[in-house]
Amino acid sequence: MRINTFTIYQFGKLVNKTYEINRESLIVISGQNESGKTHVRYFLTYMLVGLTKQELERFNYQPNHFFGGELTIQCDDKVFTLYRTDKLNHQLLVKDEQENDIPMDVFSQYVQRVNREFFDRIFHFDVLSIQKEQTDSPEQLGDLLLSLSMSGTDAIERTEKKLKKALERLFKKAGTNPELNQQLKTLESMEKQLKELKEKESGYHVLEQDIKEIEKSIDQLHDDIDEVKQQLFFYQTYQQLYHIIENYQVANRYLLEHSKPHVKREINKADVIAWHEKKRDLLQQVSYQQQLIERKKEKIKDSQTRLGEASFYQFLSTINDHESYWREQHHIFLQTKTELDRVMTAIQDEKRNIGLQLDDEMVQQLALPKENVAELDTMTTLYKELDDDLTSKQAELELLLSEGDSLSYERHQLEEALLNDYERQDIEDAIESLKRKHDRAITPKQLLPVFSLASGVLIMTFIALYVMNSFQPFIIIGLMMVYMISLVSLIYVKQRPKVSAREVPTQQEENQLQHYYQVLTRDETAKRKRDELTRDWLIFTRDVEVKEKEIKKQKERKTHVSRNIDRFKGRYPFLSHVVEPRYSAVLASVYQLKCLLEEKATLITSLTLREEKLKQFKQSIIDQCDITEQTSMEGMLKLVRHQYDEHKHARERHTELTEELRGLEDEAQQIEATLMPVVDALAEAYDAYHVKDFEAFIAQHEKVIHYKEMIQQKSEMKQKLELRFSPRALKSIFSEPLINERLLKEYLDEHEDKKQRLDDAHMSIMKQLATLKAEKQQMESSTSYRDLHYQFQMKREAFNQQANEWLMYKISYEQLLKTKRLFQASMLPGILDKASEVFRAVTNNRYHSIDYDDVSKQLFVTHGQGQLVAMELSQGTLDQLVIAIRLGVAMVLNQSIDLPFIIDDSFVHFDEGRKKRLLDYLSQEQRQSFYFTTAPKERLTDYQVIDLEVE
Template sequence: MEIKRIHISGFGKFSDFNLDFKNDLQVIYGQNEAGKSTLRQFITGILFGFAQNKRQSSNLYEPRNRSQYGGDLVFEQDGSLWDVSRLGRTQSKLEITDQNGNHVNNPEIFLTKLLSPFSQDSFEDIFSFDQEQLNEIRSLSGKELSDRLLSFSVVNADQWQSLSKELDKNASVMFGLTKTSKRPINQLLAEHQQISNQLNSMGGQLSDYRKSSQQKKSTLKRIAELDSQLHNLKKQMDEFSKLIELSGLFNRKERISMPKTNDRFSDQQISNLTDEIEQRVEKLQSQIKGINLDKSENKSTIIAENPLLTIYKNNRTDIDLLDKSIPNLIAENNLFDQNDNQIKNISSRLSELQNDLKTKFGDRIPRALPQGVSIQPSRSITVFFIIGIILMLLGVFGIVKGFQTPAFPYPFWICGAGVLFIGGLLSFFERPKKQSINLSQYGYSNQVSLDTIIDSQNHLQEYHQKIDQFQQLQNEKQSHLSKINSILKLANSLREFLPSAKQDHDALIDQIQVILNEIRDERQSAILSKEQKKLVDENRQQQIGHLQNLKSEQQQIFNYLKVDNYQNFQYLQAEKIKNKQRLNQLESINQLLTPEKENQIKELGGVEEITKKKQALKVRIDSIEGEIKQENQQLLNLNATLLNASSDTDYQTKLQQQSDLETDINNDLTEYFANKLAFSWINESLYQISHKRMPEIRSRAEQYFAELTENKYVSIIFGDNSLLVANQQNEKFYSYELSKGSSEQLYVSLRLAFAESVAEKNSLPFLIDDSFVNFDVERKSIMDNILHRLAEKYQIIYFTANPDQNFSQSNIINLGEAANA
């Protein structure tokens, strides 16, 4: 990533400020308070977001002239220019556009992915540093310095180190290594040991209790296994039910998909008849019909010789009515097929319900009870009802007494009314209920239990509803069939042109449509006025050539389609329409009947086999439910045995206390070991990641450090808790033993090496803010040369308050002059 240009709308001291950058080394010169640190924070804020409050940054860089907070930044990535705009501090609005002005959808995700894996903290730790961080290096201990270096070599390592310490602290608070420790887990273990000793001393019934407990566990395990089997069987039962519901579609698809037999035309002929060819033939036929070369008497003779026209003249009323009734005939036929499929589905469900209800009630299936009818015995007159009646009588007596005592009536009236009200309420709510209904009038036998009657109400209601639906669908089907037959009677005069073999309604309707189309065409060709015949006679010789050309072109198309004449072409058209209808039906069926469901039906042997398997599953489910009932009864017996075997209240209490303590210990130990394992895993992972990259980083840092110290120090050594350097005589020195300048140069070497190692995968700009003020002239010159070399591969933005003669004027931006421009 190379920053090309920035525009600051408002940030700190800058307002409506523009600045262009070079691609290699950009030195931004400015005196103190010129805004170098502000510019550096602006670049970081545009890329990663501005600080929202004082807790995130001590300086929020509010614009001094109340201009719009924020700005935009243009950078180049992989040869493309991108403009990143971020306006507003608390409710920042981010927009990203490419070099063509197109806006990027989800700009936050796009920018985060582009900067990945760096966050703002890791970017500032690796690519951005200043003199304050160099001054801090001398005050760090060996362990703190090691952690600081680790945070540079591993992205977000400081957050992982903080989390690791917190996990270790939490684990230490929970458990101590000594037995006398008073931490929570230690106290629970001591209390558990005390209760275990008490239980061992109580003894006696422990052996029987454990044996019954083991049997209880085995029974619970068996119940769980049976429940699992029952769940799987019910799931399979539901799948079979869904497949049976699709049976009608499956059978219809098989019928439609059956290969054609004794058809007049092949699939190739139908596929050759494109819409374009069809339109051309119709146009040619229309033109041919428009050219009439026959005499009127000859034409009338031809019409008379056509049998279809003869039948039409003799049965004009029926055939015209049949032609108008074709849409109704197709609609009634579709409704007939739909009712037929619904009847099959309901029949299957009725068979299941009938088998289930006959198992419970015998051959005679009773009726479902009406809604709200109670079959429980009624209550008799209760004591509270009698008390309520007595209180009502006393209340009436008190009111009458008040009338008899005119001098002081109010106490009697008030008490009488209160007692009357309470008695009325009590007698109302405790009144005798109506007797339950007579079950025999609904067909229930006295041998059937009330639980069975109650549990079967839903199935009984569904059974009788299905019977009503079945009868209703049968009536509708018969009605549709009657309407179909009444319409088909109109085609009796055309029977000699219809197939003699019995066909389904779909095929018969298609054939009738073909014949009606042919009659319509013959009628149109037969109706010619005298003026048209005269015109044909006058132009007959002129049109003979044109007619022959039209017929020749039409015959070529007929030869291509392998048909003899236009009539056969019309038959081919009808076959194409029929084929298209068949394909549309298949497409509609395929939308509901997926290939997966169809393969399941075929693999299971068809609908009849699925129904048999479903019935077999029902038997297995009933068997397993019976086993579960037996196991539950055995579990109740075992619970009673366990209760009797542990009749001593103190013994039961101790056992419960022991169980509760074990649960608490297991929960606390789980949390303790989870914290310890997470602590170890984080530390080991950070160690492995950092040391995998460390040899390469150390080699680069040694090169930079040797160059900066003019080969006085040639190697860097990472200890467990310290950092050492060695000179050419292999004399080793701790980092805190170095001079201030050398220690800063060591830190700069490590920072550059770390940043260069990371930048090879995702190159971000290096932001260096006056970090070399303590370098002498010679070492400052060496540092400038290093920056020049780095700038050949990465963008370096160097902020400084000191005029530097080692950089060309083309690389230097005077911030004061740029701000005043």
């Protein structure tokens, strides 16, 4: 996936911004603080994976603009546009090149969707997260870097530390301080005490057996009581609902003795009575309406004689209805003539503007779509821009070559100061010889200060001894002997220079030695300067190569554009007579002339058709009406309108009479239509009840109503009984005859007595049970046993909870270690290979590879002199190692997730050389990277730079 353009409608302080991105993999977004880099970075994150609610509130504070924007991406040969706006509630909308909506499941086949946390951990880099991922403890650095290689962050390493700390806090196999160890020891002691207390009770088991037998008897007694209560409840309810049961059985007997009256369907009695009365009234209205219709027909016959021919009236009516149309046609005819004159004038002006002799027919036959005009205009503009840019780049190349000449001259000047190996060896031998000779020629002048100092010390010693009254003879004699020996030695040394005077170095030799040192110094300085010039020369050759490639590419584009312009000249030969800068202007004028000629032909055709149409219209009026050809269009229309009004009045009167007759007939039909349903309804009602007249219907209806009332009564009584009795009790009630009231009272008294006897027995046995339980409670509820048993239960519950917590941590920790082992065996080698590739590029091959030691659990790097573990690296190199591992994880683990890197000035602690090499590496990768920096764009000329300062 590659981002081609992104447009910001409104995002924070950025409003209506569009940024074009070329085909390069690395895009640098440059700007000082508060220039909008953070807004652009968060906008890209928002478009790709979305933002949290708090982040959206941070950037959505301008209500007068549409929040969000759009992002155009290319996946293989497909181009999609991604939209997120506040109108869409920040939902992602995807469209293709034809503006068709793309479903998310189809879009996911090209770009896999990820959540925000995954995107930040893998694809987002910033200097704070890189510094945070480094630890102060060198011993833990290996685990941290392994965590980085697994997930891109220190999450794995932090999780492992937390789990291990939690396990050690809860339990150790041979420990005493962990919480579970202490609790287990306490529980064992309490359980032993409980057993001792419980064994002291002798008859406890016998008492428990007696209690169980009594509880079993109580359960049986409960069953008997429940059965008696059910019987008692049945008879009590039967007595309360005695009247309802009696009514139910009366209704049931009636329904069994009488059959249901035979009717097709039931009819409301009131409806039949209303239909009978309405039929009588409607028959009277039909008779009166027939009399009115006969009188209206006689008036219509008198009006028929005053009407004229229908065809002539139809003609007048048609002319009158289309009067506005013909007026408009006449007006359009005049406007068309005026428009034709204007077009003719514009054609002449355009021909003079072109300045070429072009035939109208040839211009009209030209295949000249509007797109060709716009394309030629674009080509000429682009050709001029390319020519100007090529001139500028050639001037830059000339300036760069002049700098190369200066470098070459400086390198030539250095050759005089450089020594070869033989010259350097000779000079060093001569210096060594002079130094040995200089060391042998030590003059007595160098020894005089020493003896002067010794004489002073001797005098000070005499003074001190005098002060302390310690002038012993042997001390004075010893000091004098030392002084005499010193004087003899000084005199002897003074005589030695006379013998070896020829060994003292001359002034010429001293000058020669100084000259040798100056030559060696100039050689060392020249070597350093030569190294600097060599580095500058490599940079110069690379810049020249890049600039020559750009010039070559620019020339190819210019040639391609020139061929396209020549293609237009071949297609339109008249451009050969036009100077180059006016190609697009002349072609645009020819296109305008072609449009005018087409408009002229259209206007002439339209004018001819309208003129012929108006002639035919006038002739039709002359043929039908008494009008001369010299009459104007206005006069013709006025005469037609007058004759039409006269005929119209006569026909309107005839129409009014006809409408009145039709109204009377409609009223009669409505009355008959109203009567027919009533007659049909009565006939249907009589047929449904199998009767012939109204009186027979009333009698049959009364029978049906009474039968329905009995059915309703039976149903209501049954529903009331079902609410109070069980289905089994209802079955006996419906199947057996009604119980006598006296017998029912005897049943009630009998079950009341039985219930009382069972309650008394239950009370007695419950007292016996309470006595036995009190004895049992007295045996097992002593203060020591109860307190100890309660404490034991509480501590055991707390122990179980913490044991479950320890087991959860144990399983999680073992699973994490298993995952790390699987990762080291399967994916870690591939990630370290990719990270090593990045590390070599950043350090300019100073370090060769990154490896992991399974024994020491440490990451180490290999270089020319050996190996270094990660904790021995400098802070700057460690930053580069973390970056390399982060990039390795993102490139290996997420090859199926094609999303760009977003790097927020993460290389701020790199020196310029390493930063440049890392940026070059990212620019050569297939994956797109966005690098946000405060560095000015003048330092980043090798990449595409979006400068936010000029916005």
